[in-house]
Amino acid sequence: MPKKYLVFMVQVHVNFRRAELESLADLYKLDSINFKDYKEDSPFFIVELDNDQQAKDWIKRSILTRGIYEYWGQGITYDELHSDIRAGNNFEDYKSCYKNSTFKFEFDCYGGSSSGKLDRVACIESFKYLEFEGKIRMKNPDEVFTVIEEYEPINDNVAGEKPLRVFFGRLVQRSDRFCGALEKYDLKKRPYKGTTSFEAELSLVSANIAQVKAGTIMYDPFAGTGSFLVAGGHYGAAVIGSDIDGRMIRGKGSQTIRANFRKYGESLQFIDVLTMDFTHNALRSNLVIDTILCDPPYGIRESIKVLGAKDPEKFAGKENVEINGLKAYLHRDYIPTKKPYSLDALLDDLLQFASERLPLDGRLAFWMPVANDENIETVIPMHRNLELKYNCVQEFNKWSRRLLVYINRGSEYNGPTNAGLERSSNFRDRYFKGFN
Amino acid sequence: MKFLTTNFLKCSVKECDRSNDNFPLRYNGEKCQLEQDESIEFNPEFLLRIIDRVDWDAVLSVASDLGNSSLPPKKPIFESEQLSDEDMVILRDLHTLLIQTNIIEGEMTCKNCGHIYYIKNSIPNLLLPPHLA
Numbered sequence: 159m160p161k162k163y164l165v166f167m168v169q170v171h172v173n174f175r176r177a178e179l180e181s182l183a184d185l186y187k188l189d190s191i192n193f194k195d196y197k198e199d200s201p202f203f204i205v206e207l208d209n210d211q212q213a214k215d216w217i218k219r220s221i222l223t224r225g226i227y228e229y230w231g232q233g234i235t236y237d238e239l240h241s242d243i244r245a246g247n248n249f250e251d252y253k254s255c256y257k258n259s260t261f262k263f264e265f266d267c268y269g270g271s272s273s274g275k276l277d278r279v280a281c282i283e284s285f286k287y288l289e290f291e292g293k294i295r296m297k298n299p300d301e302v303f304t305v306i307e308e309y310e311p312i313n314d315n316v317a318g319e320k321p322l323r324v325f326f327g328r329l330v331q332r333s334d335r336f337c338g339a340l341e342k343y344d345l346k347k348r349p350y351k352g353t354t355s356f357e358a359e360l361s362l363v364s365a366n367i368a369q370v371k372a373g374t375i376m377y378d379p380f381a382g383t384g385s386f387l388v389a390g391g392h393y394g395a396a397v398i399g400s401d402i403d404g405r406m407i408r409g410k411g412s413q414t415i416r417a418n419f420r421k422y423g424e425s426l427q428f429i430d431v432l433t434m435d436f437t438h439n440a441l442r443s444n445l446v447i448d449t450i451l452c453d454p455p456y457g458i459r460e461s462i463k464v465l466g467a468k469d470p471e472k473f474a475g476k477e478n479v480e481i482n483g484l485k486a487y488l489h490r491d492y493i494p495t496k497k498p499y500s501l502d503a504l505l506d507d508l509l510q511f512a513s514e515r516l517p518l519d520g521r522l523a524f525w526m527p528v529a530n531d532e533n534i535e536t537v538i539p540m541h542r543n544l545e546l547k548y549n550c551v552q553e554f555n556k557w558s559r560r561l562l563v564y565i566n567r568g569s570e571y572n573g574p575t576n577a578g579l580e581r582s583s584n585f586r587d588r589y590f591k592g593f594n
Numbered sequence: 595m596k597f598l599t600t601n602f603l604k605c606s607v608k609e610c611d612r613s614n615d616n617f618p619l620r621y622n623g624e625k626c627q628l629e630q631d632e633s634i635e636f637n638p639e640f641l642l643r644i645i646d647r648v649d650w651d652a653v654l655s656v657a658s659d660l661g662n663s664s665l666p667p668k669k670p671i672f673e674s675e676q677l678s679d680e681d682m683v684i685l686r687d688l689h690t691l692l693i694q695t696n697i698i699e700g701e702m703t704c705k706n707c708g709h710i711y712y713i714k715n716s717i718p719n720l721l722l723p724p725h726l727a
Contacts, residue, residue: 373640374643408717426635430716432719434606434718438721440603440604441602476723476724490712492723
């Protein structure tokens with residue numbers, strides 16, 4: 159018999175929230191979740207699930223929710239709440255099930271707070287019809303019952319005073335966010351980071367939407383300081399990164415990507431970082447890569463480059479130069495030349511690589527910058543084997559970036575493609591011109 | 595660079611993909627400096643899933659390059675439901691070899707084109723000169 163559950167979400171990065179919930183539901187094969195009551199402007203979402211285990215699986219990894227509760231009832235006033243709880247189909251079952259459990263009450267709220275105004279003891283007393291006989295235990299109780307008040311905020315900065323609704327439920331699972339993931343991976347506390355490091359919150363969300371799984375292989379071809387490797391490692395994948403710029407992945411002294419993993423107690427998850435041009439890839443072709451998650455270079459901090467000579471004539475015959483009897487290019491300190499490359503071409507290569515290396519249903523997720531200033535249609539790169547599953551936008555002032563998530567559907571899929579087309583209308587130049 | 599990673603790396607030169615000699619690379623035993631990182635914890639479940647991905651012939655080839663010829667000729671098979679004490683001993687050995695063994699300095703060569711790649715500060719450099727790119 160399915161039961162009702164209340165998902166309590168956060169009202170940040172709302173453009174990513176449903177994608178995260180859907181991806182985690184899909185990951186745990188919870189295909190019966192109905193999103194028809196899901197609303198972007200509300201932190202509450204009531205769903206039906208078969209049991210607590212499903213609720214735990216679903217929300218445990220979530221970054222954009224706070225928790226999931228067994229739903230007992232709601233009301234505009236406390237009186238209404240109480241009568242709704244008592245009228246609930248499962249009321250008698252719930253009452254007898256938790257009759258002897260140790261428990262405590264918690265109070266939570268959204269959009270305002272009753273602090274000071276609500277007499278909590280009296281409020282708890284008003285639930286005496288639940289007839290709980292177990293001991294109250296503030297530390298490690300068997301069950302946590304939660305009163306959640308929803309207020310209407312006066313505006314973004316001023317909390318509301320008038321409660322709109324009150325919910326009551328039994329806590330089933332707190333989210334990863336609530337359990338400290340954001341603090342743990344906060345960039346401020348990370349030993350090795352750089353100007354291109356990706357913030358903790360959205361990198362973890364990206365890993366969830368990409369469905370990074372424990373014991374599988376995740377690859378970031380533009381690893382930089384390893385932000386996405388850390389996010390993938392957090393969810394138990396064996397992570398491999400590469401970057402054409404060896405300085406970034408090497409770190410400095412004791413500040414290295416490896417040191418970050420050590421600090422997080424996740425050294426096992428970190429396989430290696432390689433100095434490598436993604437477009438001249440050395441990962442063997444038959445190695446299955448379960449997930450590809452990355453933030454490709456936009457060409458803002460440094461222009462996009464791949465191996466090769468910009469002016470091949472200048473390098474003609476250089477391969478024959480010898481130093482101390484050994485070809486110059488075979489010396490340990492040889493630095494190969496690189497040539498400029500376009501973002502469009504790089505993303506085409508990325509999609510092609512994903513279509514060759516991901517297993518069926520495996521996901522590719524990457525961030526793409528878009529200028530908002532001109533009325534130019536944003537063209538999303540497409541590959542005939544890859545289904546574009548999500549296109550989540552994070553808006554900034556004059557530009558935005560998108561998390562694009564693709565699923566490998568194989569050669570039978572025959573989707574639309576736009577490889578080889580110029581799409582991004584030179585994001586870098588326009589970024590530096592201030593986007594007019 | 596972990597021993598495990600030697601199992602993932604082929605030559606970056608695209609033309610070498612047409613040969614069967616671009617994987618694994620050949621490791622120069624005399625120039626490879628190894629180090630054990632014993633702080634990396636042993637997790638049999640994780641390791642089993644990684645071993646699934648491993649090409650055993652390549653493990654044997656690289657181990658022999660680095661002077662270890664004591665490995666079983668066939669990839670060990672585990673009944674993942676119930677690991678015996680004997681299984682655990684083998685898994686621990688594989689953990690030591692694949693996960694804890696690092697090549698911190700060294701050289702590796704493509705058996706097809708002969709290009710030499712270097713490992714510096716535990717990081718392999720797979721970049722190519724323009725005439726090979």
